[in-house]
Amino acid sequence: MLYVLGVVLFALGIGISVALHEFGHLLTAKAFGMKVTRYFIGFGPKIWSFRRGETEYGLKIIPAGGFCDIVGMTALDEVAPEDAPRAFYRQKTWKRVIVLSAGSITHFLIGLLVVFVAAISLGLPNSDDQPIAGQIAQCAQATQDPVTGKYSDCTPSDPAPAKAAGMQVGDRVLSVAGRPISTYTDMVNITHDAKGPTPFVVERDGKQLTLTIDVVKVQRILDLTKPLGANDPTGSVGAIGMVRSNTVTYGPIAALGATGVFTGQMFEAVWEGLKALPTKIPALLTAIGGGQRDPNAPVSVVGASLIGGQAADLGAWWFFVILLANLNFFVGVFNLLPLLPLDGGHIAVNLYERVRDQVRKWRGKPAGAPVDYLKLLPLTYVLVLLGGAYTLLAITADIVNPIKL
Incomplete structure (x- = not known):
């Protein structure tokens, strides 16, 4: 029973994180006066929605992400004349970068909050071997x-x-x-x-x-x-x-420093994990083929939820919440990679345009035309295909040969 509860709670935690990610985009876009037409959690057919002002909020049937529609995300988008001043691409570069970064920043804030709450309640991992x-x-x-x-x-x-x-x-x-x-x-x-x-x-x-x-x-x-x-x-x-x-509990003041130190360690581990992703493909294939599952191999959200269920079943709730925080840090960093269709890819395009136009200005030339996203579509499709294949491998391994605590 605890295992099922843990799986459900971890999946719910992921869903809330996704919802807050998109809400970060929504909140910053509206704060800068941009027009947001839709904010949905999930994809596919609509289950339920309501409208408040100019924005429709709702849920869709496939709980695999979410989206926030901002008018004029690129200069290629069709924008009604009355909405043109509020289009995303018409805003200053720094505003666009903040809106695009808001999703990842939200994940970082969630992770920090989760780690801090764990530090003062369940405790943080006793990684430095304290004699407690x-x-x-x-x-x-x-x-x-x-x-x-x-x-x-x-x-x-x-x-x-x-x-x-x-x-x-x-x-x-x-x-x-x-x-x-x-x-x-x-x-x-x-x-x-x-x-x-x-x-x-x-x-x-x-x-x-x-x-x-x-x-x-x-x-x-x-x-x-x-x-x-x-x-x-x-x-x-x-x-x-x-x-x-296995854990060390801190008072509210000491927890601030402990949260900072532990978060730094987690970011370092996330970065090392991201760099090692391509080398982990053989381990996933081995696991799918029935071989021993590498505990350091990547896991999908399915695998993470199953591990969360195991942690709950063992009573290791500190591990449960730290895993949730780590997932938020991982998604936040991954989403900032300068690759389309990730937010980091859009940030890279916007920064490129800003630097290019500044250089042209120094040379006495007018600003260049917006980047043609259509020319970037082939590369985007390749990255989506590779990312989808990797995700499918991880999900398959998590189902047929899950990591066991």
């Missing part, structure tokens, strides 16, 4: 399977050192046995060498507490830097029965 308790185990499991890496089940005789000492979820460990630590790995390494009552200084609700934890010796895999195997050596190490938190 995410789970206090019922015991320090006595053994670990060298083949699977799984721990043995707790038994009544297995001690629970962290639980017995009063450690709580959210505690941040500051030092172990008098040695300051900055990462969870530091804590584990020091704990492995400890035995018996050991002081752990933790921060809880802004206050420092010293907990004396009776470290016990258990059997663990000694080298986790290589793939698991039957011959992996195990040995006796110290353990307390605490699991690191």
